Amino acid sequence: MTGTRGKGRAARRPEAGETPAPQEADGAVMALDLAPSAELSPETRAYLDKCREKIGFVPNVLLAYAHDGAKLDAFAALYNDLMLAPSGLSKLEREMIAVAVSSVNRCYYCLTAHGAAVRELSGDPVLGELMAMNYRAAALSPRHRAMLDFAVALSEAPWTIEEEDREVLRDVGFTERDLWDIAAVASFFNMSNRMASAVDMRPNRPYHDAARGPADA
Structure with missing residues (x-):
């Protein structure tokens, strides 16, 4: 079995004297080629629109999950419950x-x-x-x-x-x-x-x- 770890995206190193390129400039969400689903529910689309309105963008974690509406809904529901719902933790x-x-x-x-x-x-x-x-x-x-x-x-x-x-x-x-x-x-x-x-x-x-x-x- 040949080793494959560490062979993720390889960034090109700048030449001597060259200004490094801005990081994250390509706007990539993740390494997998999974486009957002065209069948997201109206409620889910409204949730993404609310993110844009409130913070100015849709977090990439939501876009990553958006290839499958059910998975996005499950992730967002659990996240919102744990991080935003009433709790003894601030x-x-x-x-x-x-x-x-x-x-x-x-x-x-x-x-x-x-x-x-x-x-x-x-x-x-x-x-x-x-x-x-x-x-x-x-x-x-x-x-x-x-x-x-x-x-x-x-x-x-x-x-x-x-x-x-x-x-x-x-x-x-x-x-x-x-x-x-x-x-x-x-x-x-x-x-x-x-x-x-x-x-x-x-x-x-x-x-x-x-x-x-x-x-x-």
């Missing part, structure tokens, strides 16, 4: 989990998209970078440190989770439902990271530039 906390898990998995798409969300929700671009690079270097509250330690342990070695790990979360004030939500968000992003990496999903350019200014700007 939206920022859920985004912090997303980025810490994506850092473990080195998921380019999710680190870029959800790193931007952490910067926007926290008003702190440094925190966004810390979540992506190494959350342990951040000055976190005991609540947030315990939350991220649990999410990362669940990502790296899920078979090691025991009652004492859940008890640590209870000790810093998380409820039983909060424990469920922490685990659910971490689990979702482990799945999403693997799909994004498998198809070389590319983040929309605006994510790179979002919320880069100082917190008091």
